[in-house]
Amino acid sequence: MTDDDILAISAMGESALLCQAPGEFGGAAQERILGLAEVVAAWPGVVETVPGVNNLLVMFAPGVMAPGAMRDRLRDAWTQARAVRTEPRTVEIPVAYGGEHGPDLAGLAERTGLSPDEVVRLHGAPTYTVLALGSVPGFPYLAGLDRRLAAPRLDVPRLRMPAGSVLIGGEQGGILPVASPTGWHCLGWTPFTLFNPAADPPVTLRAGDRLRFVAAERPA
Amino acid sequence: MIEILAAGPLATVQDLGRPGYRRYGIGTSGAMDPLAFRAGNRMLGNPDGAAAIEVTATGFRCRFLRPARFAVTGAALATTLDDAAIPPWWASSAAAGQILDLSTPRAGMRAYIAVSGGIDVPAVMGSRSTDLKGGFGGFEARSLASGDVLPVGPPADAREVPDGGFGVRSPPRGPEVGSAAPTVVRVIPAAEYGLFTDEALEAFWSRGWTVGADSNRLGLRLAGPALAFTRRVELLSHGLVTGVVQVPPSGQPMIQAMEANTCGGYPKIGVVIGADLWRVGQVRIGGKLRFSETTTEEAMDAAAENEAFLERVARAARTASALGRGGR
Numbered sequence A: 001m002t003d004d005d006i007l008a009i010s011a012m013g014e015s016a017l018l019c020q021a022p023g024e025f026g027g028a029a030q031e032r033i034l035g036l037a038e039v040v041a042a043w044p045g046v047v048e049t050v051p052g053v054n055n056l057l058v059m060f061a062p063g064v065m066a067p068g069a070m071r072d073r074l075r076d077a078w079t080q081a082r083a084v085r086t087e088p089r090t091v092e093i094p095v096a097y098g099g100e101h102g103p104d105l106a107g108l109a110e111r112t113g114l115s116p117d118e119v120v121r122l123h124g125a126p127t128y129t130v131l132a133l134g135s136v137p138g139f140p141y142l143a144g145l146d147r148r149l150a151a152p153r154l155d156v157p158r159l160r161m162p163a164g165s166v167l168i169g170g171e172q173g174g175i176l177p178v179a180s181p182t183g184w185h186c187l188g189w190t191p192f193t194l195f196n197p198a199a200d201p202p203v204t205l206r207a208g209d210r211l212r213f214v215a216a217e218r219p220a
Numbered sequence B: 001m002i003e004i005l006a007a008g009p010l011a012t013v014q015d016l017g018r019p020g021y022r023r024y025g026i027g028t029s030g031a032m033d034p035l036a037f038r039a040g041n042r043m044l045g046n047p048d049g050a051a052a053i054e055v056t057a058t059g060f061r062c063r064f065l066r067p068a069r070f071a072v073t074g075a076a077l078a079t080t081l082d083d084a085a086i087p088p089w090w091a092s093s094a095a096a097g098q099i100l101d102l103s104t105p106r107a108g109m110r111a112y113i114a115v116s117g118g119i120d121v122p123a124v125m126g127s128r129s130t131d132l133k134g135g136f137g138g139f140e141a142r143s144l145a146s147g148d149v150l151p152v153g154p155p156a157d158a159r160e161v162p163d164g165g166f167g168v169r170s171p172p173r174g175p176e177v178g179s180a181a182p183t184v185v186r187v188i189p190a191a192e193y194g195l196f197t198d199e200a201l202e203a204f205w206s207r208g209w210t211v212g213a214d215s216n217r218l219g220l221r222l223a224g225p226a227l228a229f230t231r232r233v234e235l236l237s238h239g240l241v242t243g244v245v246q247v248p249p250s251g252q253p254m255i256q257a258m259e260a261n262t263c264g265g266y267p268k269i270g271v272v273i274g275a276d277l278w279r280v281g282q283v284r285i286g287g288k289l290r291f292s293e294t295t296t297e298e299a300m301d302a303a304a305e306n307e308a309f310l311e312r313v314a315r316a317a318r319t320a321s322a323l324g325r326g327g328r
Helices: A028-041 A067-080 A105-112 A116-124 B034-044 B198-206 B274-282 B296-323
Strands: A008-011 A016-020 A046-051 A055-060 A090-097 A128-133 A140-143 A158-161 A165-169 A172-175 A180-182 A185-189 A210-217 B002-007 B011-014 B052-056 B060-064 B068-081 B084-086 B090-094 B099-115 B183-189 B209-211 B219-223 B244-246 B254-256 B268-272 B288-293
Touching: A008 A067, A016 A067, A028 A046, A028 A055, A028 A067, A028 A128, A055 A067, A090 A116, A090 A165, A105 A116, A105 A185, A116 A185, A116 A210, A165 A180, B034 B052, B034 B068, B034 B090, B034 B099, B034 B274, B034 B296, B099 B274, B183 B274, B183 B296, B198 B288, B268 B274, B274 B296
Parallel strands: A090 A210, B183 B288
Antiparallel strands: A008 A016, A016 A055, A046 A055, A090 A185, A128 A140, A128 A210, A140 A172, A158 A180, A165 A172, A165 A185, B002 B060, B011 B052, B052 B099, B060 B099, B068 B084, B068 B090, B068 B099, B183 B268, B209 B219, B209 B288, B219 B254, B244 B254, B244 B268
């Protein structure tokens, strides 16, 4: 453990703590966050653990543990947190890029100084990692996006984008499993099913999965 | 069984939601005013989590196809049973064929029709709440419409509602008929509180924020002065709790409500305390809301006050049933 390996903890209301791991996302910290989540989920009074991107939200029943004690225990647990062993699968996601399916492809191309074709190629080149699920049912936060395509969230989020929208937000990638508001940029659309409420588990992807986008048609 | 005759702008089957799936991106859904929701169930001797109908604003009408005991809580709406007026926060008996009509909210935004035995739709992931965003749960995974027939479960409690029904007082410091005063909700500052300018923090705590027309079960979008940051940050996506107040770069705060996204990355200025979430659920579009700073300890005291209120409701219901006559 180095001096930099400190978990930053903040309160989110009276019954949740947000734990932020140091360092860049997509690295070893994410695996350790998933390991920490497993350990903490078993503590008395913990209602749920929600992994995010390099962070963990811990929701607890107030009164079971003093807030200071909970923070200390979380910091200790982080120093011991190890990667969870997962069996990475590689999932292929077909994508129709641009045109009406990808309203932000042209804007992203302009912003980056690349052609829309180059944006599509750069988007489809990497093998991504699913860091965590969140936001809407089954939504995967993806690491591995080419940095040239990074784009900050929209100043005003859109009220509704369709299920299947293939998105970029900041340096993260994502796919909408259901229609949803979003502040992310939309490059294209996929018919791939990410969420089925009748199934157990109800979500298709898992944290730790690998993922590739495959272009189904040229951008408009 | 209950037949919907008119659903108004939005009526859905809700209970207290489905916690425990946020790590899959599945939010809780559930009643926007959980205090009124639970009170209605307590008035009938239902378990707290028995499913009920959440009615928004005005224009809701239904027919009881079988005799039923029911209670209407939450927003103060003009309510009639076959044209006989029923006060707000009142439990009654309906005979088969009688029509319940809810109109003209005088205070508040959402009302709850609880029925003895609860609305008996299938549970999905442990809850009967409708998840409109995810498209599952509740009655056929959608909002209610004219012609829908809702099944009602067998009553868990054999008590009778006394002739004429009985009522309870609504929660203290709730929305009042005829009042234009802002709804005050208590907030604990959150991680990015220190990123805001002094002027922004002053405005956040002192302004009456107007609830925008695009506010709904996902959240309230507030209009007022743009809250400025001392510096811009791009946060990694992280889990959110219900009641978090985010400020996107536009500077207009948003309160995440029962169907909000489970994760997000906009800066968080504060979180509405659990005990005041019901107040968020009752602020009307165009209404005003003010934030008041509080602490974790006060948040827990407020939660205990809510539980004490519900205990009083349950006691009143047992008393009314035992005495077999109307009144408190």
